[in-house]
Amino acid sequence: MSQDVLTTETNRRQLQQIIAGLSDGVILLELDQTILWANDAALTMHGVNRIGELGANAKEYAKRFALRYRNNHPVATDNYPISRVARGEMFSDVLVELTPVENDERTWVHSVRSMVLADHAGEPESLVLIMSDVTEWASAEQRFEKTFNANPAPAVICRLSDLRYIKVNQGFLEMTGYARDQVIGVSTYELDVLEHAENKDLAKQRLRDGATIPQMQAExxxxxxxxxxxxxxxxxxxxxxEDCMLFSFVDMELRHKAEIALRHSEERFAKAFRLTPVPILVCSADDQVVMDVNEAFLDTLARPSSEEVLGKTVAQLGFIDDAGARMQLFAALEKTGRVDRIDVRVRRKDAGLIDCAVSADTVNIQDGACYLLVLMDITERKRTELELVSAIEEVMKDASWFSRTLIEKLANVKNVNSPQLPSVSFTDLTARERDVLGLICEGLADKDIAARLKLAPNTVRNHVSTVYSKLDVHSRSEAIVWARERGLFSSERRPKGQR
Structure with missing residues (x-):
């Protein structure tokens, strides 16, 4: 179309008819900034119905509509697109947010460009503003921007055309310590997030192809x-x-350090386990299958190698001589998670028996619950204690000859023994049996107890027998020691004649 055609009023109307149906908004201005004409799309983009509502000129337009840049900074009146085109400036793709002053709840985002129509002599005759409504696009971009920045997962976005980073979120900056300007605009050659990836060649090829890069470890x-x-x-x-690549990251540093610490801890445990002179066994908690033993354990049980021990259950090995004690030991472990110094008899492969104090605790090995059993050979100590108890039993045939102080001291001697598995408690005795035990601790004979409780002698003897059975003792002196160990009857009066 020649410039001469555009200068005629008739053809200007024809031009207006052509552009009236365009989806882009068009505003025509005179050189004096008077708004001459606007199509329906331009009116809709301003929320008005008539050209007069845009304002008579650029100055009135600025009073009716507030413009802001996408960074939320207000646009100065002199920099309004309508003012710039009035100065004869040529520009394109200027993004502004437009809000009517009288209705600040409604906002559009316009992409604006300018055009200057000249006459046949090349002199400016009319000014044109062409605008596109990009509100939906801007809203989607804003939502993406907010989501991207708020995402705690570290991330950067690389433009594929030049392999430069165009976005970075706060998570990436905090994870790495980079400043934003050390990332934005930088190429992947300078900041290569794939340089030390475990499958670098695949990752680089996928980046060149603009294809998904699978998760992989990197540094x-x-x-x-x-x-x-x-x-x-x-x-x-x-x-x-523009085609881009979103890189997302998971910080594995804490896990990496934890794995190193765990490996060092396991190495130290393994060394201590192997070198300690105390017999140690590790078995699974659910079925008591032996997982490991140290050399001291093999030596103590006279086992030549670990091959005949590993993979078998504690029951199959049978090194705890009393099956009942073994079941009681593991029942206590299952209930409380640990036991301390339980006396058991251990059978060696050569059929010899030794007395041991077993301590055990629950440990996690390779995410599985296990029991760690530590044995201490107390055969010599046990023999000495038995000899002492035997001597005490001999002289305590009649406990009434001894003062309460001496009985309590003998009980303290008994306390040197290792704590046993949970046994019967005082409350397991009936009221009458507790009365009988209390009188035994006073040093009374059966006939005296019968007289005190007004019972038949045979009835007393039956009660005494039941008490012995429940307490797992075999004499008056053992019953007295059992009671003293538990602090029972300490306030009872002393046997007659004792001071």
């Missing part, structure tokens, strides 16, 4: 010269009509 170089262990993945996306 990020940090601005201070250090590095960080991460999991990296890449997802292609389109942003502002």
């Amino acid at each position: 990020l170089q940090l601005p201070d010269g250090g590095s960080k262990q991460v999991i990296v993945a890449g997802q292609p996306l389109e942003l502002n009509d």
Whole structure:
């Protein structure tokens, strides 16, 4: 179309008819900034119905509509697109947010460009503003921007056309210690997030192809010269009509350090386990299958090698001589998680028996619950104690000859023995049996107890027998020691004649 055609009023109307049906908004201005004409799309983009509602000129337009840049900064009146085109400026793709002053709840986002129509002599005759409504696009971009920045997972976006980073979120900056300007605009050659990836060649090829990069371990170089262990993945996306790659990361540094610490801890445990002279056995908690033993354990049980021990259950090995004691030991472990110094008899492979104090605790090995059993050979100590108890039993045939102080001292001697598995308690005795035990502790004979409780002698003897059976004792002196160990009857009066 020639310039001469455009200068005629008739053809200007024809031009207006052509552009009236366009989806882009068009505003025509005179050189004096008077608003001459606007199509329906332009009116709709301003929320008005008539050209007069736009304002008579650029100055009135600025009073009726507030413009802001996308960074939320207000546009100065002199920089309004309508003012700039009035000065004869040529520009394109200027993004502004437009809000009517009288209705600040309604906002559009316009992409504006300018055009100057000249006459046949090349002199400016009319000014044109052309605008597109990009509100939906801007809203989607804003939502993406907010989501991207608020996402705690570290992430950067790389533009595929030049492999430069165009976005970075706070999570990535905090994870790495980079400043924003150390990332934005930087190429992947300078900040290569795939440099130390475990499958670098595949990742690089996928990046070149704009295809999904699967999760893989990598090592990020940090601005201070250090590095960080991460999991990296890449997802292609389109942003502002450009092909991009979204890199997301998982910080594995704490896990990496924990794994190193765990490995060192396991190495120290293994050394201590092997070198300690105390017999140690590790078995699974659910079925008591032996997982490991140390050399001291093999030596103590006279076992030549671990092959004949590993993979078998504690019951199959049969080194705890009393099956009942073994079941009681593991029942206590299952209930409380640990036991301390339980006396058991251990059978060696050569059929010899030794007395041991067993302590055990629950440990986690390879995410499985296990029991760690530690044995201490107390055969000599036990023999000495038995000899002492035998001597005490001999002289305590009649406990009434001894003062309460001496009885309590003998009980303290008994306390040197290792604590036993949970046994009968005082409350397991009937009221009458407790009365009988209390009188035994006073040093009374059966006939005296019968007289005190007004019972037949045979009835007393039956009660005494039941008490012995429940307490697992075999004499008056053992019953007295059992009671003293538990602090029972300490306030009872002393046997007659004792001071």
